[in-house]
Structure formats: structure tokens, C-alpha cells
Amino acid sequence: MAQRPPPEPPTLALVDVAKSFGAVHALRGLSMDLRPGRIHALVGENGAGKSTVVKTIAGVHAPDAGHVEIDGARVELTSPADAQNAGVAVIYQEPTLFPDLSVAENIFMGRQPLARGRRIDYATMRTRTEELFARLGVRIDPDRPASGLSIADQQLIEIAKALSRDARVLVMDEPTAALSGVEVERLFAVTRSLRDNGAAILFISHRFTEIFALSDELTIMRDGAFVAHAPTAELDTDTVVRRMVGREVTTLFPKQEVAPGEVLLEIDGLTRAKAFGDVSFSVRAGEIVALAGLVGAGRSEVVRAVFGVDRYDSGTVRVAGQALPRGRPAAAMRAGLALVPEDRRQQGLVMDLSVERNATLTRRWALSRLGLLTRSAERAATRTWAERLRVKAARLSDAVATLSGGNQQKLVLAKWLATGPRVLLIDEPTRGIDVGTKAEVHRLLSELAADGMAVVMVSSELPEVLGMADRVLVMHEGRMTAELPRAEASEESVMYAATGQHEAVA
């Protein structure tokens, strides 16, 4: 707090902002300033609350406590419109385009240039779109609809949309997640020129190179709370990571040493156009193999294809020697596969259903007698796993939506572990789980592996990868770039391979 420099008031400031969603405390009294002519980076783990900060600034969420100040004056942003009127432009983490409308309309929705009689001037809108794209070095036809655009193009349109507002405050929540180097460079050039014209910019990214290349100052947050703030020049990656994670990593990962058994999962030449190519690896009983890589490297797509929810173009998947048919999750389940998906809200759980219904969704047939499911059987089955994973729930009949994020994640785990899989594919196992319970999940994974399960873990959290994996497979842009045994895996070696700087395959 002593760091707040006195002179002119910041363009936008968060003052002791707290925000909870039910039991999840997304923000706990966070303060930060965005100043004119400065690019302010915000870093923190997944679920640290960065997007909540963004949404608070954007007027999507109103803070439970604390407030937002603009030019030193307290404001109430009750809706996105309020924030926009106050000169805030936001690039959300998830693109928010209108798929049916043209690219130009997407950019200018609600602010279309007008001609006589308040009619929309489509010609001007088109030229202005082209100007914006020229600035960003993008070549997209302004008249085409937004549907069918790649995630990268969508992200670029979001950027163009934000730029078109000529905002005083520009907030960018992982704008570069889907972009390639060229586009990133262009974006940075534009961002710097906006900064030089006096805009206050908030930049969020998981890529440290970008943060160091672009930002002037940096705020680290953890579990919704402020950790540190300093000029970027005074920091280095190690310090930031350490302060971001903030605790001794070893205690988090109670890894048991297990002698690997027979090969349970064999992937050979798995390829899906535009997603991943020629992915081959195998996993033995008792092994935990981590798939590491940057967001968007294609790791989730690989495990989804293996499990059968996505199709793949070529390659084979074998479980204990038996080839799995493509695109048939039910067959994969019969073969003893389980997939804990990365997105628990969309893919893992049915939010409207109760805890017990979700927990037994994968075991409906196994639990039924004479084709009938009884509530007591369901309840008993749920209770067993819920207690083992320490799911904290008021009642088993409560809708899953009322659980905290971590408990939801545990429930997804319970739902799949209950099927007693031989091979567990687990995607971002601890995303959104609070630090205290992460260790429990890790211990459980370790135990299961020790009991002879083969585990494939996709994780964006490097410490988790390093702490848990027997082997680390690193992916970069859809390809395997490295296979590192536990002894060789380090933050540097994994990050190098993940950013594609190091093409060597071990």
C-alpha cells in the first residue's frame, strides 16, 4: 500500500475490491492502479481471480466490498455499458462474438458509424474496419460472418474491437493466448503506441516472455489477494513464479515411487488436422505421465481424441493391447478408460443436477439392479467417493452448482474414479482447486498409480507437472517436442520445449 505514488490520480483504480461467488472467494480485498501511459501486467495462477478483476473493471461483476475509482472518483459500474461509457475497453478471455453477424458489425456493434437520419453507414464501417485491420496487420474480409473463424482470428477481432473504442483504459485478458508470434508482435506495437498516447493498459498473460517484453509494471496475485507490485524491470521470471505460487512446492506433491508395470495405453501416430499431429506415446501401469505445454498446445485435444469424444484423422489408440474404435466414449469406458475433462462446467458436470446424480452419471448401469437404480445405492456409492475425496457438500441432493469450484472439481474426479478405470486421462486436474486441497488430489493420484493405474495428466501448472510426473511429454503447437524423464524435467527444460525454442526430442 505504501507503493501507491502520490502525484496525479490513476486513470482507474481498484480499491480493496472483494468478490465471492458463493463459497469461492475470487477476490479478497485487492487494490491496484492503472495509470496513463503505463502497461500494467497482472499475473497469478489459474483461478487466482484475474478474470474477476477484469470483469469487475468491465462492470460485469459488482464488487461485494471495496470499489472502483476512475480519475480518483469513486464510480459504480453496474453494467458493461457503464464501463464502456467511462472509457473502458475490454478484451475478455473468451471471445464474445456474434457468430451470425459480419466481422465489421461485430467490431462496431452498438457504435456503428451513422449517416444521415441516424442510419448505419455501412461503407464507413467497412473502411474503418479495414483501417483497424491494417493497423493490426490482419487480413480478414470485414463482410464475412464471424462464425467459422479460428480462435486466433476471433481473438484478433476482439482486439480490433477494443482498439476501435479509442479507450482511456484498455484491459486485455490473455489476448495472446491463441496468437502466433507475428500477430503478437503487431499487437504489441499497437499496444505500445496506445500507451504512448496516454492510455492505461492492463495486460494479462501466462507467457512470461510477453510480460517482460511489454509491461512497465507488474502485479502478482494469488488466490484472489494481492501479493506484490513492482516495476517489471526490477523482477525476473523466477521471482515472479516463486511469488505467484508462493509456497514450498515439495509439500504439495507427495509423489510415491512405483516400479512401472505392463503397458496399458499405447498411442501411435495420432493425428487430427489443425489440432495435433503424429502424437505417439505409451503409459505403463503405475506411471504418471504428464502432458505439458502452453495453453492451446493441443494437449486437451489429444486426450479428448483418445477418449473418443473428439474424432481423429489417423493413428491408433490401444488399451492393454486392444485397439479402441474412434469416436466412441462408451467403448473407451468399457475398455477401462476415464477422462476427467478440463472444463468442469461445460464438460464435466451437469450443473442443474444434484451431487449424487452427477457422481453416478458414469456408473448408471453398473449401479442398477434389474435395470432399476435405487436412490440408496446411488447415495451409498456417492458417499463412498465423496468421503474419500473429502467433497464438502451440505447435502447430496443439492445441485452441483451450489458447490464451490474446488468441490466441483473433486466431484468430477469422484465421478470418474468411481468407474475404477485402468487408465485415467486427467486434464487440468487441479484447475480452480484451492491450494489446500490440491495436495489431497495429488496424494490420491499417487496412491492410485501405486495401485497399478496408468495416469495421463494434462496440466498447465509447471510445479504440478514437475512434482507429480514420472515422465513429462511436452507439446508445442500440436506436436510432441520433448519427452523428459523425471530426473531431467525442470522448469527450464519444460518451458523451453513448450515454447518451441528447443526442438530436440529426447
Place this chain on the structure above:
Amino acid sequence: ACGGTTRGDTEEESTSAVADEADPDAEIPADLAFSYVPKQINNPYMTYANSGGETAVEELDGAFEEVGPSEATADSQVSYINTVSQQGADVLVIAANDPEAVCPAITEAQGQGTIVVAYDSDTNCRDLFINQSSTEMIAETQIELMAEQIDGEGEVAILSATPNATNQNAWIEEMEKLAESEEYSGLEIVDTVYGNDDDQDSFEEMQGLMQSHPDLDGVISPTTVGIAAAARYLSESEYQGEVALTGLGLPNQMREYINDGTVEEFALWDPADMAYLAGYAGGALSAGQITGEEGQTFEAGDLGEYEVEADGEVVLGPPTVFNEDNIDDYDF
């Protein structure tokens, strides 16, 4: 049956509340409960008709009630028949939407002691049917009117109500027979279309008729909704005065078209008289004055004496013909 249940006549036994023996001198008791079930409430024709029923019931010192569905379907009528029989009505006067579908309910009502009189359109299980007019009279009147208007020669089409309307179909069949006879040999019935007793449908069917039969000389519409829609169509089209139109219509609805010359003459019974007669017939059955046998007679208030004809029918009389000279004498 080893071959399963196939088509074959199973004769129906009717339970009726009607007395076994007629007693022509019996008094119609007071306080009889009459329930009128029209084809559809919200149908102005039915509303007007039942006003006659109400008059009759008042004259008989009975209790009048009008209940019915908002859609002209048999199934919704059945619920009302059930309700009526539960409430212990003495006389049920009904214009059936389907001759058969209402029967199970009616039979049950009869079993509970309710007298059932059909009016406007018949069912297979009533005690008595009040025919607006005999099928022959109605068909003959319309064909005659048409023949007069087109000088006995030309193409004629029929615009009917719903394809299932029993009475309509009977009249149409009779008219077709007449058109083949010597007397009306110049008339050729070229088409029959259905406007579903819906104003807009009838209107559009009329349009279709004019296009598919460019040489059409006349249209007969034996339904009040149909003739009104057809008249409106003609009155605003180039066919006004070219194509003759007649049929069964309500004077109030047709007055405009008589006056502007679109229509020369049309016919109708007085629906209120029909319902009035139905009321008295129900009373007479209730009292045992008649049992529904052919040849029995009863008094129907202002309308005078009526005789039961074959198949338990009572015929109101020949339809009235309306034209420029007399139309202003009627208000319904």
C-alpha cells in the same frame, strides 16, 4: 372370433328415458331442466338459435341453460354432455358435431333419465331430431333459387362448411341428385369445396373456385358462414352480378349484399324457431305426450302443432326465402 374383430354389424341397443307408451293428454311438467349444447359457443348462429330455445323453456316454466365448447369438436362436446347428465338435466338439446362420437356420452345420459333432442345436425342416438326443414326441401329450395337466377342453365359450384358436416353432406347429395334430374338438367354441379365454416377459409376457397372454373355461373353455399364470405368476395370483385350466389344465410349478415345486388335471393329457416321447437319437443317427450313414434303429434307453443315423421324426425318447415322485398322484416 378366431379371425379377429372385423367389420360386421353389431346392433346397438339404446337405452332411452322416453316413456314406453304415449299419453297425448299428459301435461308438460313445470321446472324441467333444459340444457342446450350448441356446436360451439361463440357461434352467433347458435347464440341466436338458442335465444328461441330460451323462449320455449320460459314458456314451459323450465330452467334454461346453454353450455358448450369453444371449438366445434365432438370430443369437447362430450365433456359437456357428461356434465349435463351429471347435473341431472331433464332434457338435453344438442347440435352434434359428429353423429357418432357423442353417442356413448348421450347413451349414458339417457341411462340417467335425460331426454335427448337433436337439432340443427343429427346424431345416431337421440330420441328426436328437429330437422330445420327436410333435406329434400332445403336442397330443392336452393337448387330452385339457383336455377331461377341463372335461367336454368350453367355451371354451379358448392361452397360447404366442414367436410364432415352431416347435414351439409346430406343436402349436397340431394342437390346433386336434383341436378341430374330432368327438371334441372341445365344445371351442372362442377365442384364442391369446403370453407370449414371459417370466414377466411371460405373466402379463399371462393377465390379458388373463380379461378379454377372461369365459366362458373353460380355458387350455392348451404352454410351461413360460407355464403357471407362468398358474398363479400363477389361484392368486391369483378364477378359481382356475373356470378349468382344463393344458399343458406342469416338475413342480418346478408342484408348488405341483397341491397347492393350481389345476391338476389337466399333462404334459411329461422334457427330460433328450430330451437324453440326443440324445447317443446323435449317437453313433450318428457311428459310422455309422445314417444318418438311416427305419426304422433304435439303442440309447440306459438308454432302450432307438429307431427313426428319417420325415424323420429320433426320437420320445422320449408325454409324462408329472403330477398330485397322481405329482408327488412327479419332481424336475426
Place this chain on the structure above:
Amino acid sequence: MTGGTGGTHTPDPAPARNGNGTAKRRTRMARELGLLLAIGTLVVVTWLYNPLFLSQQSVQDILLGATLLTILAVGQGTVIVTRNVDLSVGSVLGLSAFAVASFLTAFPGVPIVVGIAVGITLGAVCGVVNGALVAVARVPALVVTLGTLYVFRGIDFWWASGSRVDAADLPAAFLGIGRQSVLGIPVPALVALAVVLVAGHYLYSYRSGRELYAIGSQPAAARLSGIPVDRRIFGAFVLNGSLAGLAGVLYAARFGSVDATVGTGMELQVVAATVVGGVAIFGGSGTVYGAALGAVLLSTIGSALPVLQINQFWQQAVVGLLILLAIGLDKLLAVRTARRLREGRQHGG
């Protein structure tokens, strides 16, 4: 729809895809052109079969016949574009028709315009009820408007209680609206045309109109971009209500005799016309021109089938098949466009 494809391993910057944009626009236009073509084919075939089909009188009849459905389809199109639906239009039309007819009968002296205003206002009021329930109480439009379908009809029944207003009771000037023509085109058809053009222009050229599309395309994104979603949805329902009211007025003027059953069952016909016209039932795409053409197509089918002397009993089945054909075709077009866009991305360097 946080869509996108996985990896970002296409190293080159996004290539220009001009060709696809215009292709897309052309396919969009093709939707309306296709409808026009269908109508044209139908008319020509029918005309060849029976040349009277294109007589002055008959064309007038066809235009008149399409009027009500067209106006309703324009309103319904506006609502469906926002990813909602209004099933109560048939009842609103009936109520408004009866209101305007009774009003003009009860006060024979008042100017016709007042009567028309009464009808439209009543429709708008019904729209306000629907809109308020949907937008303010945030309950699903299908359930609410199914409810108001019954309620408005019930009010109509109760009000009419078995009576009917006949043409003879209505002022001749009012009936004249339904009967007069300008340059051979019936006045109601001109009104419908004006409604189509104005609504089409509004939805295309005004911010609030485009926002309706945005809402239907992606409601969550619409809220994030600061669009007053509830207010716009409310507005769409009020507009639809007013148009249903206008249709009621025209009904009364054209048919002259109005009872409480007017417009029964119209709602599904309207939704069908709108969907046939290429307005996606999940919102966000389609135009009111398309919806209007869908209405014209359906009613031309209705007029042509009797002339083609297709057995009356086949007519409804044919209409049903045509509806299925139309939505299937629309889907096919959409899929092909999407595929072409995708392929364009791969090759269009």
C-alpha cells in the same frame, strides 16, 4: 460458442478471404432469391395450368390473401431474431379485430383512424404484456406466450360472448380499406408492403435493429457489449404486438364479419412462414424480407393448390412437406456455407 479450433500452428498471418465474404453474402441473398424463385415457379406453373390465375382479379386476391400472414411474419421474424418466439399472435389478432369492429359499431360517428388506432394500441398492449413477462420477469418466451395465447383468447371469448360484428354494422369507409385498390394493388397489400420495407429497413439500418440480431446471435455476448438486452427484447414484443394489432384491423376491414374465433391457430402458421422465410429459430439470422416472402410463399401455395385442382385433402400434406423442405434447404445452405468458409481458410493464402 467460445468456438475455435485447437492448435495455433498456422504460422502465417490470417490470409484475406474476400472471396468467401462475398460468397457468403451471395448465399444470404440466395435465401431470398430462392424464395422468390420458388414463388415464381409456383405462379408460372399454376398460370400455365390455368391462365386465369394471373388475371387482374386473381392477382389482387393473392396479394390480399398474403397480407395478414405477411404482416404477422414480419413481427414474428423480429421476435425470433432475438431468440424468442411469440405464440400469442393469433389471439392478439383476434382480440384486436374484435375490438376495432366493436368499437366502430359502438361509436359509429368516430373517425376511422381512431378505430384503427384502437386496434393497433390494443395489439401493442398485448405486446407489452408479453414483453414485460419475458424481458422483465425473464421467463421463457414459449411458455409465457403459450399462456397469453389462452388468456387473450379467453378475453376475446368473454368480450364477444357469442356475438358477431357484421359487415353491415361497420362504416363503409372502414370496409373500404379492405376493398379499395391503388393502381390495381389492394390497400392492405400496400400496407403490408410498407410494413415489410419499414421493418426491413429498420432492422438493417438502425443500431437498435442490429442489436436485435446481436441479442439473438449470442445473448451473453450482447450483455457484455453493453446492449440493453431486456429493453430490446421488450421492444421486439411490443412491435410484434402492434403488428398483430394492425393485422387485426386489416382483418376486420377486409372480412367485415368478426367473431371471437378470428385468428385461431394462426400462430403456428406464422412461425412456419417465418422459418420457411429463413429466419433461424435460434435467432441471430434471417431477414424480415425473407419472413415476408415465406408468408407469401405459404399463402401462394394456399391459393395455387385449389387452382391446380390438387385434391383438397392433399393440400395440407403438401404444405407440411414444403415446410420441411424449406427448413432442410436452409440448413443445407448453412452447412455448405460453413464448409466453404472452412475450406477457404485452408486454401485462401
Place this chain on the structure above:
Amino acid sequence: MAASSGTAEPTAPDGAIGREPFAATLGSLLRTREATVIGALVVAVLTASLLVDSFATSRNAGYLLLDVAAIAMIALPMTLVVITAEIDLSVASTLGLTSAVMGHLWTMGLPLETIIPLCLLMGACLGAVNGVLVTVAGLPSLAVTIGTMAAYRGLAYVVLGDRAVTDFPLSWTTVITGRVPGTEIPWIGLVLLVLAAAFGVLLHATPIGRGLYAVGANPEAARFAGMSVRWVKLWMFVLTGTVAALAGIYWTLRYGSARADNAFALELSVVAAVLLGGVSIFGGRGSLPGVIAGVLLFGSISNALRLARVPEEALVAVTGLLLIVSVVAPNLADRVREHRTRRSRTRHATTRTPTKPRTEQHTGGPHA
């Protein structure tokens, strides 16, 4: 353990699931939509029994059952379809077509014992056509079934035209409306009971039923859990077609009249009953007891009002009002509750919290 503040965390010990106190279970049961409808049904029946003569008679109950039988029957599979987030508006037309075909086959001289299975098979095929158009062609079910609604009804007219076939044997028609010996309960009541039980078990006590909720509420999660969303939906349409055909057979025999226009516009009554019963039009929520209560509520209210000589027009309006109130009331109650929570929170903090109405997703559209 009653927590008055919305922010209080459940106070169950770490890792334990609170044993459910009976009162709490009861409380949460009472708050469901189904409970509201069942409660409304009980109130309506009690009120009617007290105020309306001859309502509370077994004879009237028989009539009531006969009247609602077709709607109740179709509402059962319709519930399943709506729970999977689809809709089938073609049911009444399927009923009509079945009736027409039944009449036609009967006049051709086929025995009823052959006709009935044929009709059921045809119903299944009609349902399958809907299902294929929805799942394979990927068309929205609302639009598809508006189309097949017209097509099937049209085919019914093609088959039977304007005729009505009425000479069905008394031995069959009287059984349908006949009563179980010694009672006033019609046989169809027993059939309904069996059907309802079968569907109830299917939906609420089998793995298939569990799957339906998941498919409706979150198709993606259902796919991730190994379900084939398309197959499930296809089968639900087939089931609906079959039951609609069964209802067509019932209808034909009950009224002893096979006609193309039988049960015209019944689909709206069915959908209304299903929605009244608490099934969410967006899928994933609802129960059969609720729907059956909804059907009976509509049925008994109109029956009672008819007996009370309330005119038909009021019946129509009451139907609509019930429907609106049933969706608006819980929503308003939620908002009021939320408002209260918010107020108690603003006592601690100064800024307001945003309201996230329960039905945010509902602005999503006619159906999701």
C-alpha cells in the same frame, strides 16, 4: 444450522456430507416446482369438492379420467422429449393420422387385432421421422415438428378425406369407456396408471432416465460421460410417436369415430400441461409426478368449472393464467429472496451485489 446469510458456508465438517435432517429434506421438496403443482392440485380438488356439487363423485372422477386420458398419455413421453431439450408439436397430428388410418384399415376389413399393432408401428415410424430430422439432419425440433404437424394432419385427410368411420364394434368401444367392475373407474384409468408407472420408473429409476436429464441439461457433459446424445433423442421421438398412436387408438375407440380432424390442436394442451408440471422448456428439469399433477390440475379445474356452470371462455383464460403464473411466480419468488439476501449483505458492505437471476439462461430462446 439454518444459515440466515447467503454467504455462510455449509457448516458440515471437512469432507463430510451432512446427514439430511428430515425437515430439511421436506423443506427442499416443498420448494420444487412439482410440489407447487401437486399442492395446487390438492387445493383445487379439495375446493372443488366442497364448493361444486357432484364433483367429488366416483362417476365424475371417471369422466375426468376419460377426458384427460389422451392428454395424459401423450404428456408422458412428451415430458421425456422436453427434458432432453427438444419438443414435439406433431403429436396431435400423429393421433389424427393414426385415427384416420385405423378407420381406413377397418373399412378395408382388417381385424382390429391386426390394425392396432400396425397403427402403433406407424406411430413409431412417424416419431422416427421427426427424430431423424432432428438428430441426423440437425434441424430444430420446433420447426421440424411444425412441419410434420401439417404434413401428418394432411396425410390424415388424404387417407380418410372427409369421411368419418364410425362402425367400430361395440364390444371394443364400450370396453374403452367401460368401468372396472364394481367401480366407476374406467379401464383407461388403469391403462394410464400402468403407463404412468412405466414412464415414471423409466425416467426416475433407470439409467436411461438419468441420462435424459444430463442430455437435456448439458449435452456436452453427457457426451463426455459416454452417452450418445443423438440416439437418446431419436428414441424419445420414436417413443412419443408410438404413444401418440396409442392415444389415437384410444381416441378412435372412445368416441367410436375415426376422423382426420380428431384431436385437432391437442398438442398445445399437451405442451401446456407438461410446462405447467414444472418441466423446463430448456431441458434438464422436471418430473413425471409434476406433469401428471399438471394434467390433472388442468382437467379437474375445467371439469369443476364446467360443473359449476362457469362459461367456457373463463376456462380458456384460466388455462393461460395458470401457465403464466406457474413460471412467473417461482421466478418472482427467487428475485424477492435474492433481494432480501442482497439487502442483508449491503448491511455489511456498502456496495451492491449484482443480481444473477436464476433464469439468465432463459433469455436464451424458445428452447435451448
